[in-house]
Amino acid sequence: MDDLETRELRYFVAVAEELHFGRAAQRLGMAQPPLSRAIQQLERRLGVGLLERDRRGVALTAAGEVLLREGRATLDAAAAAARRARRAGGADGPGERLVLAAKAAGSHELLQKLLDAHAAEPGAAEVEVLLCGLCEQEAMLRDGRADVALMYTPFNSLVGFDSEELATEGQVAILPAAHPLAARTTLSLADISDVPGLPLARWPRRDGGYPPGPGPEIRDQTQLAQLVALGRTVAVFPEYGRSWLWAEHAAVPLTDAPPVVTHIAWPPHSRSRALAGLVRTATRL
Amino acid sequence: MDDLETRELRYFVAVAEELHFGRAAQRLGMAQPPLSRAIQQLERRLGVGLLERDRRGVALTAAGEVLLREGRATLDAAAAAARRARRAGGADGPGERLVLAAKAAGSHELLQKLLDAHAAEPGAAEVEVLLCGLCEQEAMLRDGRADVALMYTPFNSLVGFDSEELATEGQVAILPAAHPLAARTTLSLADISDVPGLPLARWPRRDGGYPPGPGPEIRDQTQLAQLVALGRTVAVFPEYGRSWLWAEHAAVPLTDAPPVVTHIAWPPHSRSRALAGLVRTATRL
DNA sequence: CGCCGTGATACCTGCCAGGTATCACAGCGC
DNA sequence: GCGCTGTGATACCTGGCAGGTATCACGGCG
Known part of the structure; x- marks a missing residue:
């Protein structure tokens, strides 16, 4: 046909x-x-x-x-x-270039370590870092804007990509430092889901919509930081969020939140030496 | 652009x-x-x-x-x-139809069990079985001729698909019943790879080419059966191959051949009820 | 009963996909 | 050297179709 x-x-x-x-x-x-x-x-x-x-x-x-x-x-x-x-045709002079997509609010430490380790490899390809919003890495890999991405399950879906696991970490509750709950050493999801006057922040779902609820709709990390500092919301966030906390914030480990796994992912059937090198470096971290 | x-x-x-x-x-x-x-x-x-x-x-x-x-x-x-x-538009009357791609030389037992179990489910979608040659399931899933496939690693690649593991089995050496090696209870790959007068059959690689070597190039199971019966070759084949052996054949377990894992696989992002039902049935077998 | 706003129809036109004929060039046999 | 063959590129023409404008048919609604 x-x-x-x-x-x-x-x-x-x-x-x-x-x-x-x-x-x-x-x-x-x-x-x-x-x-x-x-x-x-x-x-x-x-x-x-x-x-x-x-x-x-x-x-x-x-x-x-x-x-x-x-x-x-x-x-x-x-x-x-x-x-x-x-x-592939444009930059055939200085060897392949790779475009790495990463969440702007992702773990700076991991990204830094990965880029440093990769740059130290002999003959490593040049890596361009493309920072994106909350859930765009998948689209970037799919439509060719990126060659490889750092993804965080369960926020990102790995369906349709090849990937390797890099790290697993827990999640913390990020809340106003002045709030009574900030004094606790651990919390559960139940503890923070119905606090009077402190609604739970709502993250976008994969389709771009938001789950129902009283809390504010979060579009980026800066906005969340401001809202928490203002005492308007409490949010569930991966451990690596500690690195951007303000003085007005407190982070308390959550005992029962699903763990966040960082993966390096790339489109299936990519078989370039440059990509393979970066993935190898990443898994060795 | x-x-x-x-x-x-x-x-x-x-x-x-x-x-x-x-x-x-x-x-x-x-x-x-x-x-x-x-x-x-x-x-x-x-x-x-x-x-x-x-x-x-x-x-x-x-x-x-x-x-x-x-x-x-x-x-x-x-x-x-x-x-x-x-x-999707053609057969909206009797509910969804699924096309299942399976290797013609694959395990009949598993296929039969899967189809029977699925047919026994209430409200199960009609399943059309598409039997194909040695390595075509991947192409069939990719270009839409099939919705779901039974694949065998390491022969098939699961790259770019979603899948669930169904079964694992060993491999056997299929050789002429009259050959001295047929009397052994087990064999290793080394035992059969340099037998004088009995070269190892060569299976097609994924790209359609063949590895180098003295043995015959195998295109389908019938041809292999004939060649082994004629005493011209010895082949490595999954356990389920025992079901089609002739009187002139012998199967001896291989101790060090890589195990063969059967998966049910489907294109990523398929989210149809019919497919989900078939996969659920398969994993419960 | 006009008046929007919807998608469908009628009709025209300019562009471009594709065809034919031919060229420019490299190897090769003699 | 000189055709001959086989390669991809060029020149030029033509028909079909993608896309535009004008208009219709119809359903809601004040």
């Missing part, structure tokens, strides 16, 4: 995400009629209805859901192909 | 595989000049040389190698998107 063109997938993904032909067309920088036509053609070629148009917006069919998921993966793969090929 | 179209990737992959514009064009069902032009355009758009033309054939540059690997993955993803969407 004839293949899907990435153009068609781009169009479909835009419509499926917006659930609105007009807005999708605008986002794609084109007029609405050709977009409608393109989607109709796609449906005819696949022999399957993708969208349920009912005069008041648009809904995905089961087949549409599948194509949205697989289409996104395909577009990521295409973007990755372009980026990686471009990079 | 503007995306790559799958058309361009198809063209490039064809040329990169053939290393010959004329043959590639023929394979693509088009004339050579537009193909040359398309590749030139692609190189200009990426800003990177992909092929080294030197008047006597064509060679891949470093960037070309990268684009070949990533391009194949992208094309597989696109094919998978089309197939899975088509299937």
